Amino acid sequence: MAVATAPPARVAPRHSAREISRSRALNRFKWSIRAPLILLFSLVLTPVLLLQLYFSFHEWTVYLGSWWEAEFVGIDLFKEVLTDERFGWAIVRSLGFAMGSTIGCFVIGFALAYLMYEPFRGSAIYYIIFILPMLTVPIVVAYTAEMLLYQSGPVNDVISRLLGVDFKPAWLTDPKVAMPAVTLLEIWNWTPFSFIIMLAGLSSIPREPIEAAQILGASRWRIFWEVQLPLLRPVILLALVLRFLEAMAEFPKTWALFQGGPGSSTETIPVYIFLTTWQYFQISKGAALSYVAMILMVVIVLLAIQLLRREKRALDAMYSSKTEAAD
């Protein structure tokens, strides 16, 4: 390979008519995508965010006159929120829930994808079955679960019969079990998502390196560990990040089943914000909570983007075109 020498100083390029018209078309295309987003953002999101910002600096609840006459309290509300132990626990719970369900979804989804990626007779049927949970509306998942999970309900009954011993966890009323129960439901609901991503990832790995490994004497396990897994890294990361972000915002199932209870055992961030705002009618505190939660999420998202970018760069380097190196 030739050692790259300093490129010759470029003379200011003269743009041909074709280049100009091309860059114009490109610009037009860019704006045609950007414009609706900016419009939507400025019409819908900005007023909401501004209003919320207003509320987080003014003490107002629905019992106190008109909102525009609310008293300015500076950063008092943020102080309150940041010292609120319940909110702290909500964050911990959300993080725990998101991690648990993400890992659960990933492990099961990946395992199913691994079983499915080589086509076999009837695989389409399995595919449909594995996808179904994702197509079920979360609120339906919650209500169905409620019917199945009560203490003397069918799930406990079936498990008891299978095990031959009494198996009677109070899924819906025991504060220790409630959060794991939602986590399991989340896993059931969203495993298909990880499954689809991992299936796509597995099928996109070129066949030859795997065959090369096979004939070089690698067992299935070694091939998985040494060839498939490293090549799947970016996809795995994507599956984990997307699932984690979604799980952080999970609300319908947690709310429909528990409304934060028993006690405060299922108070995740969204549930706690909802409770504060619409059950206790502390609109201002709710707004401040939302802001803090939003900043937390923005930080997580930025980290995730950073991570994904790094993976993409590594991937690009791995598959960079051979012709470049050929000279």
Place this chain on the structure above:
Amino acid sequence: MARIELCDLNKSFGSVRAVKDINITIEDGEFVVFVGPSGCGKTTTLRMIAGFEDPTSGEIRIDGRIVNDLEPRDRGLGMVFQSHALFPHKSIAQNIEFGLRMKDVPAPERIQRVREVAEMMHITHLLDKMPAQCSGGESQRVALARTLVTNPSTFLLDEPLSSLDAKLRRELRAECGRLQEELKRTFIFVTHDQEEAMTLADRIVVMRSGEIEQVGSPMDIYSEPISYFVADFFGSPSMNLVAGEVVGDTDVVRFRSTHFDFALPEHFKKSKRGAATFGIRPEHVGVAFGGKGEIELPVRLVEPLGKDTLLYFDDGTERAFIAVSEGLEMADVKSGARITLSFDPRRLYLFDADGRRIGAATQF
């Protein structure tokens, strides 16, 4: 040491029969090239030997042992792929080392053997690089080294050179030949390039739509093609083939096409009369101005190549009738000039309507 036998090998994909009743024995240390156009089943055959495809019926034996049910890794073979198939996330050294690691060879020995093989393939300077940093030719050398290091009894090469440019291809072709001579291992090489087959093979297996068309040494295949297909496939420029018919009574036998008509040599006397294709290689066509010869055709195009000159004649078909003349003697011939052509009688081929060779037995 490996002797590979394919017995009544068949492979179907759904209703498509990709490989039909292949029977061949590849001797130990032999360099066999499977050649044929795309879709002729040569790669499928190789993949069955490797163990990536299960034969629909038939047996594959390595040293007498049936290996149909053995996993690829238990067959003791090495394979080089068209796409190189290097592990993109491993360095070149790790790539080469992979097979040894899978066989639990201790680390010091691995390092030693990787170094030896790298030296043999002239790639020591690449060992610390990543596959993406290597050129196509370098990648293929690495792929060869990676196979070489595991010391397989047989090398399977699936169009290993077809993704390279012409110069590299020649270079690596020579490399493959050299390796086989040094290692004395069995090589099974798949290609669609007749030139690769001619230069590398001890024995060529010509395949056509799933079947073996002809097996033989490169010279056999070249000078004794058993069919129109083989005759047409080998040689560059390819053989002149002109459709027409064999006519005449018991004493005289002639070949007649729309543009010419000439007497066939003695040994075709007993050949069946009727539709046939006449063939002769460009180098066996003699050209002379107004000389003695069988036919006279107008020149369409002259291509002086330096060492020799190619003359394209108009024979009434789309495909030009080509003659090779040594040196630049004929380089100044104008197109349209009529030239007399003579045919080396021993190098004349006739194929019947089904494309089978006529009168081959009496040839020599």
